[in-house]
Amino acid sequence: MSVTVRVPAKVNVQLAVGAARPDGFHDLANVFLAVGLYDEVTVTEADELRVTCSGPYADQVPLDRTNLAARAALALAERHGRTPAVHVHIAKDIPVAGGMAGGSADGAGALLACDALWGTHASREELLDICAELGSDVPFSLVGGAALGTGRGEKLTALEVGGTFHWVFATAGRGLSTPAVFREFDRLTDGVRVPEPVASQDLLDALAKGDATALAATVSNDLQPAALSLFPELAQTLAEGRAAGALTGLVSGSGPTTAFLAPDPESAERIAQALPASGTCRSARVAHSPAPGATVL
Ligand SMILES: C[C@](O)(CO)[C@H](O)COP(=O)(O)OP(=O)(O)OC[C@H]1O[C@@H](n2ccc(N)nc2=O)[C@H](O)[C@@H]1O
């Protein structure tokens, strides 16, 4: 028997970052929006835990027990006193190390899939607890839609979204390591008083209204200067996307994927064609939001 779960990528429309905490993490006001780019995670009973991956980014995905999908299966099995004898296959369509929470999506997907395959019937609360242990972005991958993440991003409050937003995501020629980007944030803010992270009410209102122009005027990412410092060429991609008609462009999370908000679906298609033609990114994809969270197919 097999179970397949579909899980979305995310973009952070606001990422307010506080000072480093004693545990090394940063408190955030993290406004997550799930976007319709998906990985599919299929789990099948097997003799032992095994991970395989297919798709355009498969060669960049670790297949050992560091894979977040494997870690999710192990965590659920351990809590329920069973062996994690399962083959996890990831059909990967979310860019790897791109700031779109692809690994987190696979963690949430494998968790939900194993719960269904094994009939463990874990409560939503238990699933969210395991997600938070796996990583700061993983709880949001489970719930999808739009949410404000506080703490290190794992404490979620669902947000209202009043319309569809049209995005273009430009992938870069190499990845960026999330810890390295946070370290660069610390370096750039050394000696500066970093304010407490707070969600922008104007941004939440723009989301609730489904107003793309208002959202474009309020998006922000405190990790963007750090990502640009480590990857200066991204500034050209951002300029090209805006010149091609985007309402705004920003680095997605810790980057290096750049996200462009388009006024309508037709403009999104045009921007997605113009960006790779400009030679400032590897590829560009259109995706719409909000998207549902992890879903058993
Ligand atoms: C940049 C974002 O993607 C925005 O949503 C997330 O904050 C990162 O979430 P993630 O990849 O799930 O991160 P985790 O696996 O929890 O942490 C990886 C590393 O990122 C840094 N990290 C992450 C989250 C956070 N609030 N503060 C941090 O400083 C820490 O160095 C940590 O060791």
Ligand SMILES: Nc1ncnc2c1ncn2[C@@H]1O[C@H](COP(=O)(O)OP(=O)(O)OP(=O)(O)O)[C@@H](O)[C@H]1O
């Ligand atoms: N299932 C997985 N898919 C992709 N990468 C994984 C997976 N599990 C572990 N990894 C490791 O995690 C690293 C980061 O990958 P991921 O695609 O999640 O980055 P990201 O999108 O930048 O994450 P985030 O936006 O949550 O910070 C990869 O370089 C890889 O070594």
